[in-house]
Amino acid sequence: MSESDQSRVLPRNNTYAQATESVLREMILDGSIGPGQRLNEVTLASSLGISRGPLREAIQRLTSEGLLTVISHRGAFVRTFSRDEIVELYELRAALELHAVRLVCARASDAELEDLDALLSDTESRMRESTGHTYPQELDFHLRLVLLAGNQALMRSALEVHRQLSLARSMSGQRPTRARAAVVEHAELVAVLRARDLERATALMIRHLDHSMASAIAVLGLPGDEDAPTTRPDERRGVDGAVAPD
């Protein structure tokens, strides 16, 4: 057996069900299907050129990932998110990414942080020239940060949360307006990380996520608190549970 023949050693990945999972996920995340929309199994299967078996298996996987909701005998729907669910996702994201910051501060090499910094200024300059086409699906800054933490389980969870938030954002047709501010905050974060200042890095990450969450909720507008939309308007808690000082 030749050395270059890798098809035997690493798990082959060529079943319709697996391929369908990826394709479907893309269709959901790029808006081809749209939140709340129902997946018609026979239509979708024939349009993908497969039968309903593999399609249903893919649907189960994506349901576990939180991108679909299935109701018995009614079908699978692209998931929608309430305001509260988005807040919950941001809190979960904070849990994961704040821990990632701790791990990165303790483990990442100076070279890795330098790479992250370089990639950031690259993004910045590309942003200045381009007229706002949302930069291609290159791995998001936050996910790169989590990647540097060197923990695959953590990475998997973070990826899942990011996908859900990405879907949630797609519920509004609007484009992100906070991209520029975000890049600045990312740069600040990397700077203190390179100085191995865990305390300030944590504080910056909390602030950054709070801003991001506020923006996401604002752009989505509405669903609001179900029970008390106006009774206690000032007590907005941040991703770490503390009441924002404002």
Add this chain to the structure above:
Amino acid sequence: MSESDQSRVLPRNNTYAQATESVLREMILDGSIGPGQRLNEVTLASSLGISRGPLREAIQRLTSEGLLTVISHRGAFVRTFSRDEIVELYELRAALELHAVRLVCARASDAELEDLDALLSDTESRMRESTGHTYPQELDFHLRLVLLAGNQALMRSALEVHRQLSLARSMSGQRPTRARAAVVEHAELVAVLRARDLERATALMIRHLDHSMASAIAVLGLPGDEDAPTTRPDERRGVDGAVAPD
């Protein structure tokens, strides 16, 4: 329509695929199937009284949950865990539960914390009388704590990690020997939580998880670091990335 007829309002949960998912998960977690073991689809399906379709859907779900591993054309296997994977899971668990501690400190009512405390001393006394039959699948203390954080997304992730760690532990036939010490540490944690001392609560949780991880790895024994089992024996990092002082 009568008021007591709830079957119409909440999503009906009666498909073979969904039921099979629960049954299979139980079989995996209680050791009926055992880590590394292969799931024969035709045997398992007929023993469950269903066909392979719903079974395969359940397998996909449990694979997403990290309890199974499927290899194309070879089948689904109950997952096994390397030493490194267990460390990663404990780090992820730390991310989730440390954040839960923050949220609980900020949000949980005194009454809720009192309930947690009561439940704890209840467990303690039951432990003293019983001769070590692992107390029934009552919701683990840590999961109750996460529940108090009031975040379903966080709870779901924590539950998934706990299930994986539960499976990992089952790789050794041995019973947990650290149960008594754990209960004491739980009590300490609740005490400082009731005092709303976030800093000490965090520190206690980190210590507790470090102990738990050490115990889990010790009881599992072996796989060890692949590359350097003895070259740098002292540099053992804890769940928060810091090198334990010890």
Add this chain to the structure above:
DNA sequence: CAACTGCAAACTGTCAACAGTTCACAGAGA
């Protein structure tokens, strides 16, 4: 005796058809 080749059994991947449920609409009755 060791290693390679070819075959057959066992199993997974996929499909098409059947069974049961949901939903929308037409028609009857108040």
Add this chain to the structure above:
DNA sequence: TCTCTGTGAACTGTTGACAGTTTGCAGTTG
């Protein structure tokens, strides 16, 4: 006109059969 009921189309849930792959074993060859 509005509400209720029944019916049928559309769709999901499930099944059994077929196709393709893997794996172990027997036979062969060096």
